[in-house]
Amino acid sequence: MKTKELDKIYNPKAVEEKWSKYCLEKELFKADADSKKPPFSMVIPPPNVTGSLHMGHALNNTLQDILARYKRMRGFDVLWVPGTDHAGIATQNVVEKKLHAEGVDRHKLGRSKFIERVWKWKEESGGAIIHQLKRLGASCDWSREQFTMSPELSRAVVEVFVRLYEEGLIYRDERLINWCPRCLTALSDIEVEHEEVLGKLYYIRYRLADVLTSQPLNLSTSIIEYLTVATTRPETMLGDTAVAVHPQDERYNKFIGKEVLLPLTSRRIPVIGDSILVDLEFGTGAVKITPAHDFNDFEAGNRHGLKRIAIFNERAHIKPDIPDVDPEVIKEILDLHAHKARERVIHILKEKGFLTKVEDHKHAIGKCYRCKTVIEPYLSPQWYVKVKPLSDEAMKAVEHGRTKIVPQGWENTYFEWMRNIKDWCISRQIWWGHQIPAWYCIKCNKNEIYEVHGEKNFTAKARPVVSRTEPKTCPTCGGKEIVRDNDVLDTWFSSALWPFSTLGWPDRTKELSRYYPTSALITGFDIIFFWVARMMMVGLKFMNDVPFRDVYIHALVRDAEGQKMSKSKGNVIDPLVIMDKYGTDAFRFTLSAMAAQGRDIKLAEERIEGYRNFCNKIWNLARFTLMNIQESGVRSQKSEVEYSLADKWILTRLNAAVREVTVALETYRFNDAANSIYQFIWHELCDWYVELIKGDLRGENGEERKKTAQYILVKVLKDSLKLLHPMMPFITEEIWDVLPIEEGARGKGQWAGGKSIMQQPFPKASEDYPDAEKEMNSLMEAIKAIRNIRSEMNIAPSATIEAICYSADATVRALLTSEERYIKTLAKVSDLKISAPADRPENAAVAIAGSVEIFVPLKGLINFYEEEKRLARDLEKVMKDLEGVQRKLSDENFLARAPKEVVEKDKIRVEELLQKKAKLEEGLERIKRIKSGNQAH
Secondary structure (H helix, E strand, O other): OOOOOOOOOOOOHHHHHHHHHHHHHHOOOOOOOOOOOOOEEEEEEOEOOOOOOOHHHHHHHHHHHHHHHHHHOOOEEEEEEOEEEEEHHHHHHHHHHHHHOOOOOOHOOOOOHHHHHHHHHHHHHHOOHHHHHHHOOOOOOOOOOOOOOOHHEEEEEEEHHHHHOOOOEEEEEEEEEEEOOOOOOOEEEHHHHEEEEEEEEEEEEEOOOOOOOOOOOOOOOOOEEEEEEEEEHHHHHOOEHHHEOOOOOOHHHHHHOOEEOOOOOOEEEEEEOOOOOOOOOOOOOOEEEOOOOHHHHHHHHHHHHOOOEEEEEEOOOOOOOOOOOHHHHHHHHHEHHHHHHHHHHHHHEEEEEEEOEEEEEEEEEEEEEEOOEEEEEEEEEEEEEEHHHHHHHHHHHHHHHOOOEOOHHHHHHHHHHHHHOOOEEEEEOOOOOOOOEEEEEOOOOOOHHHOOOOOEOOOOOOOOOEOOOOOOOOOOOOOOOOOEEEEEEHHHHOOOOOOHHHOOOOOOOOHHHHHOOOOEEEEEEHHHHHHHHHHHHHHHHHHHHOOEEEEEOOOEEOOOOOOOOOOOOOOOOHHHHHHHHHHHHHHHHHHHHOOOOOOOOOHHHHHHHHHHHHHHHHHHHHHHHHHHHHHHOOOOOOHHHHHOHHHHHHHHHHHHHHHHHHHHHHHHHHHEEEEEHHHHHHHHHHHHHHHHHHHHHHOOHHHHHHHHHHHHHHHHHHHHHHHOOOHHHHHHHHHOOOOOOOOEOOOOOHHHHHHHHOOOOOOOOOOOOOHHHHHHHHHHHHHHHHHHHHOOOOOOOOEEEEEEOOOOOOHEEEEEEEEHHHHHHHHHHHEEEEEEOOOOOOOEEEEEEEEEEEEOOOOOOOHHHHHHHHHHHHHHHHHHHHHHHHHHHHHHHHHHHHHHHHHHHHHHHHHHHHHHHHHHHHHHHHHHHHOOOOOOO
């Protein structure tokens, strides 16, 4: 693996392939359950087996990998468990589409054959996301890769289900559930995405039953002949079983106990009083109740013992057998989808005089989180987990600090959901997933059977036999005709077991004892409810301990304008394309540097390009170092007596970087860690130290000084690479491989006995040199002041200048004198004079650097009159541009029509132009002062 040189140009693709292959072949990411090191463990949020790497995966796994690599370097035995989720609905949809393209219907294929096809697809195509994670550099223990449908994890799922059922925490009931008419399955509340839409509010008359029904509605009489209800879903009225009014509403409470005639039907339904359901401020104050098609109505129906009449089938199409409906109406709407049925019902109501008015109305609709189809409240027998007994313990665990959520603000979100938690619907009407371990005896449940697509299903009244293994006979009657429940478990049920099922539970393995609870979980805010809360509940229940000590919730990756990425907007950034274009290290570092706690990432390619340049900077720094070591090698550590001011300063700044990065990574402030090491390498090591020691490396100050400079440069570069490695694993491995580790020529003692940089100890801060840091800061201020004069006065970069430094402080003068070679080299000064304050030179630009007054005589360097004309020209252009943008921003029509991001860009442009204007005005004033001989600053 040894290389003796670095290529002239950094080639990310070649470097990444080389080190990915090497680390995987050498199994460098494997944990050791027998290790004496302290354990650090994480489980990957398992991506869907159908998935391809997206920005959320990239951010999430980059942050996890940073922690894993950092902890290894800190001496921990790190277990990072990888794996994928079987993703019930998503995977079934993928395979169904594939079958549809082949002209095959899954119901005709049959359950067992269909599941065979899914497994085949999984083996052929399901590993894409794993390969992509490896490409990202994820240092998981790949020998322990898990899958939620593996035999081992399936066994754990059955064990949890049976135990919860035996304790009465799992039950079956007929309730109104969220139903996706496309996926044909139940959804839990948190699998429904709510979207505000502009719909309609329809006002419909329900005639009072004690008014003569043979008479037409009389709109002129003062006698109340009808109640008017307001609804957003007029099509569901065919399932109405009551009208509710508020008991304190003086307009209607006298009608409580009476009946109305349901339009388009022969059904008489009661008027009931319900203060929970009816909002006096909404609509007319009278509310239609459809217990089979609205969640609030379902609860009201339970309170008042109302009948449930379902009007839709599982595909949200009108059923043929709705009781009491006018046959002519049924004929018109039969088998229409809910949306089309609404149009027809509105038309009929209007035609018959029941529809009084229609208003625009904003309201929320629920959509399936997978396929985005509008969900239907649907009456169906389902399996539920009774979560309140579990959620109380999960809340206490966070309240008492057993699990810490970072940033802390997310704790409120967690608590809020836990306090308002409802029982969890865990059954799904699909085939791919963990089939519920429940069986029904045909003989004992003969009156509770109904068929769907040729499969026997059972009502909520049926008595199941829940078992770890398939029963051969019915324990009640001894019958042998036994049928398994067709439903499968919600995908999140098996995911809730992930922290302990992946470690071997229900067996008491040494991995379970060593690595549970896991040390940290890194995940997105969008699955706090889906996953984090449920892992907390189930982990505490079955392991009697929390599943993780820390939960770090990262934010969302958005586009450069702050918009959420979506295919429909066309603003999706593909991480694989980005890695191809800029390299994985640059991409990872960008995500790290922008991952501020609690703030979404606005990802712009310019930032990634900037960090690609940072990779090139590091590469060139390493090449510079190697070229200046040559075959003479690097000696062992020098005594500090031989250290120059620059040496002591860079070692002190390195210590600061080590402390900052360490604290940042320990507290999940990934952006602070990245920005600290970036600042150190680019702006302190490269911009200053390397420039300061170039003469030393050329031997201009003697052989001993050269050797010391080489030693410090290599030491600082090595520690910088170690600090950087968790964020940039590939480039750091490549450079580490060619750096000298021990005394001797390059190529000898390489790689510290064959160890990866990841196997090196993370740097620790050593002794600081505070005096040297203070002195170096003074020196740097003087150099920057001279450089600023050169820039502001438009002095040609190639021109050498004279500089005069006055200071009343003898210590400062001594410092400037002893280190004057640095000033001359870095500020391109040919003649440097250092003295106590004296007469100010004529025609000189002046700057202040601490206690030092610096003068740069300008005679012969610039043409004052030409420079004044240039500045005036530039100022005129800036003023013109500024006036144009400000005119736009003062135009109300422009502000009303222009996209928000365009307005924002113009506001930023104004700020930039104002700053430029101030600088040009300052420059003009400076020229005028120098021309007039007034040197006051």
